[in-house]
Amino acid sequence: MDKLDRIIEARMKLKSRFEEKIRNTPSLADNQPQGTGDPNRHGMPKLPVGQIKTEKWPVLDLGYKPSVSLDRWRLYIDGEVENPVVLKWEDFMALPQTEDVSDFHCVTTWSRMDIPWVGVRLLDLAALVQPKDTASHIMFYGYDTYSTNVPLAEALKPDVMVVHTADNQPLPHDHGGPARVITPQLYAWKGAKWIKRIHFMKEDKPGFWEERGYSNTGYPWRNDRYDEE
Numbered sequence: 581m582d583k584l585d586r587i588i589e590a591r592m593k594l595k596s597r598f599e600e601k602i603r604n605t606p607s608l609a610d611n612q613p614q615g616t617g618d619p620n621r622h623g624m625p626k627l628p629v630g631q632i633k634t635e636k637w638p639v640l641d642l643g644y645k646p647s648v649s650l651d652r653w654r655l656y657i658d659g660e661v662e663n664p665v666v667l668k669w670e671d672f673m674a675l676p677q678t679e680d681v682s683d684f685h686c687v688t689t690w691s692r693m694d695i696p697w698v699g700v701r702l703l704d705l706a707a708l709v710q711p712k713d714t715a716s717h718i719m720f721y722g723y724d725t726y727s728t729n730v731p732l733a734e735a736l737k738p739d740v741m742v743v744h745t746a747d748n749q750p751l752p753h754d755h756g757g758p759a760r761v762i763t764p765q766l767y768a769w770k771g772a773k774w775i776k777r778i779h780f781m782k783e784d785k786p787g788f789w790e791e792r793g794y795s796n797t798g799y800p801w802r803n804d805r806y807d808e809e
Contacts, residue, residue: 587676590707594736601733606799607765613801620683622765628800631691638690639754642788646723646774653758655742657705659780660715665708669758672742675700675708682739682764685800697762699743703736705778714782720761720772721779728770728787729796730763732780739764742775767798767805 603609608622615625627633650669658664665671678701684692702718711732718735721727734740744751744759751757756773763770769789790796795804 584676587704587707590710591703594703594706594711598733598736602737605733605737605765606797606802610799610801614803615801624801626683626693627691628685629803630805631685631689631800634690634692637684637692637755638686638688640686640688641754641773642724642726644724645753647753648723648758648774650758655759655775656777657709657780658777659719660712660782661709661780662712663709672700672759673744676704678704678738678741680739680741682762684762684764684768685766687767687769687794687798687805695746696748697741697743698745699741699759699762701738702740702742702761702778703738705742706732706736706780709780711780712782715780717781717784719777719779719781719785719787720770720775721777722756722760722772723774723776726772726774726788728772729781729784729790730766730770731784734763734766734770737765740771763798765800767795767800769794770798 613624614629615627617626620626653669655667679698681694681696718730719727740763742759743762759775760773761771761775793807797804
């Protein structure tokens with residue numbers, strides 16, 4: 581069995597293991613979602629509550645934009661996994677590549693719709709390293725020291741990707757190039773720019789913005805922006 585066959589087999593096992601949890605997440609199962617417009621492909625209103633549609637793509641970051649050349653880029657995938665790996669750029673590009681079109685919802689109230697992406701599904705990266713049964717959450721880390729936490733039931737959705745292409749062009753440096761995480765069913769801060777590490781955890785813990793008062797979950801159709809405690 582070659583690497584691709586192993587990834588496909590592990591992918592199917594992960595999908596089966598998390599299928600029910602994924603199906604019951606708010607961005608798929610909320611029977612009273614807040615927003616306007618025709619239903620998106622998941623049945624939620626196209627424009628979440630409190631959002632304004634924009635054609636532009638505003639740039640938001642921590643004030644530091646790391647420059648990482650492709651020959652120096654590494655993606656570390658570790659933690660509660662059977663087979664931790666360190667991927668070079670050529671390793672990453674040799675994995676199954678997925679094309680998808682999805683929306684991008686920023687917590688600062690703007691949404692950019694129907695962005696064409698190319699990248700590797702988080703599901704396929706997880707299949708590569710095989711999460712242990714103890715794994716329940718992921719922490720994404722960027723080269724800019726950013727971090728953000730996501731439950732596995734969210735991370736393994738088919739539209740969650742590590743992307744290297746947007747709008748049919750290489751992902752711009754300002755938006756996290758050469759590669760960033762996108763989380764279309766959550767606010768965009770849940771996807772780290774300039775992705776460096778994907779760490780599987782056996783329990784949840786907050787990331788950068790979560791420690792500073794942002795919601796731990798970030799569901800756009802529930803206006804779930806900030807910690808209410």
